[in-house]
Amino acid sequence: MIRAATLLFSLFAFSSANASTVLITGASRGIGLEFAKRYAEQGWNVIATARSPEDDDALLALASAHENVRTETLDVTDHAGIDTLAEKLRGIAIDVLINNAGIAGGRNTQEFGTVDYSVFNDVMNINVLGPLKVTEAFIEHVAASEQKKVINISSSEGRLSQVRGSRQAFYRASKSALNMVMKNVANNPTIEEKGVIIGILTPGFVDTDFTAGLPKQMMIDVETSVSRSISMIEKYNTEMSGKYFSNTGEEMTW
Numbered sequence: 001m002i003r004a005a006t007l008l009f010s011l012f013a014f015s016s017a018n019a020s021t022v023l024i025t026g027a028s029r030g031i032g033l034e035f036a037k038r039y040a041e042q043g044w045n046v047i048a049t050a051r052s053p054e055d056d057d058a059l060l061a062l063a064s065a066h067e068n069v070r071t072e073t074l075d076v077t078d079h080a081g082i083d084t085l086a087e088k089l090r091g092i093a094i095d096v097l098i099n100n101a102g103i104a105g106g107r108n109t110q111e112f113g114t115v116d117y118s119v120f121n122d123v124m125n126i127n128v129l130g131p132l133k134v135t136e137a138f139i140e141h142v143a144a145s146e147q148k149k150v151i152n153i154s155s156s157e158g159r160l161s162q163v164r165g166s167r168q169a170f171y172r173a174s175k176s177a178l179n180m181v182m183k184n185v186a187n188n189p190t191i192e193e194k195g196v197i198i199g200i201l202t203p204g205f206v207d208t209d210f211t212a213g214l215p216k217q218m219m220i221d222v223e224t225s226v227s228r229s230i231s232m233i234e235k236y237n238t239e240m241s242g243k244y245f246s247n248t249g250e251e252m253t254w
């Protein structure tokens with residue numbers, strides 16, 4: 001398997017055979033784009049996926065500035081598309097798969113009394129089923145790598161033990177559900193046998209489009225968030241698989 005992966009690596013102009021490879025979902029902007037930038041600068045082979053990379057100027061600029069960055073189309077709700085991309089990339093070992101793509105679902109749509117029920121499926125499809133399907137589809141790519149890490153970008157908003165206030169019920173529920181689903185994946189015997197590490201990581205309160213309109217005093221910039229996350233991803237090991245960490249290294253209660 002490893003020899004096949006090495007052979008296929010050489011077929012891709014973007015790749016460097018000795019470098020590690022990361023695949024990122026939702027790399028068009030925000031935290032995902034910053035992950036792509038930082039790993040590119042560190043010399044990794046970066047597979048930056050987005051719903052419509054041909055329209056994402058910042059991502060296109062990154063790819064044209066770094067030959068170790070390739071863009072691929074991936075909508076995490078399109079399960080057939082996920083399988084197609086996994087097949088296209090068959091034989092490429094992916095050291096770190098980052099399930100980053102996510103939506104909040106709007107702030108006024110999830111208030112008790114005026115709930116827009118149609119939002120629930122969108123939030124769950126993108127934030128929970130998307131990461132699960134991407135992980136299933138790419139598990140052999142990850143298992144064939146050196147580092148074997150699947151990192152899920154969760155949120156402290158998903159912590160049932162720490163709920164404060166009443167807001168964004170669907171978003172909060174989606175991150176609790178993501179945590180449970182990924183804990184369950186981590187406990188799966190085939191995942192343990194393959195030695196795949198399942199990370200569940202919170203990025204902090206980050207200044208991106210996601211938090212537009214919220215008070216900035218408590219926010220960190222995206223560079224700081226991703227720098228911390230990359231340090232945590234480096235630390236993730238088999239003992240930490242299925243556990244929930246902040247990107248500053250604190251193990252979180254669920």
Ligand SMILES: NC(=O)c1ccc[n+]([C@@H]2O[C@H](COP(=O)([O-])OP(=O)(O)OC[C@H]3O[C@@H](n4cnc5c(N)ncnc54)[C@H](OP(=O)(O)O)[C@@H]3O)[C@@H](O)[C@H]2O)c1
Nearest residue numbers: 026028029030031051075076101102155205206208209210
């Ligand atoms: N910012 C924070 O404070 C914060 C805190 C905790 C957790 N998080 C989590 O961090 C992750 C990234 O957040 P962010 O702040 O970077 O948000 P963002 O700036 O709004 O970016 C969200 C990304 O997700 C992508 N996306 C949305 N739906 C998608 C789909 N169906 N398929 C593929 N990609 C899709 C977007 O692509 P398009 O450009 O095509 O829309 C975009 O690239 C999310 O999972 C979020 O829940 C963020």
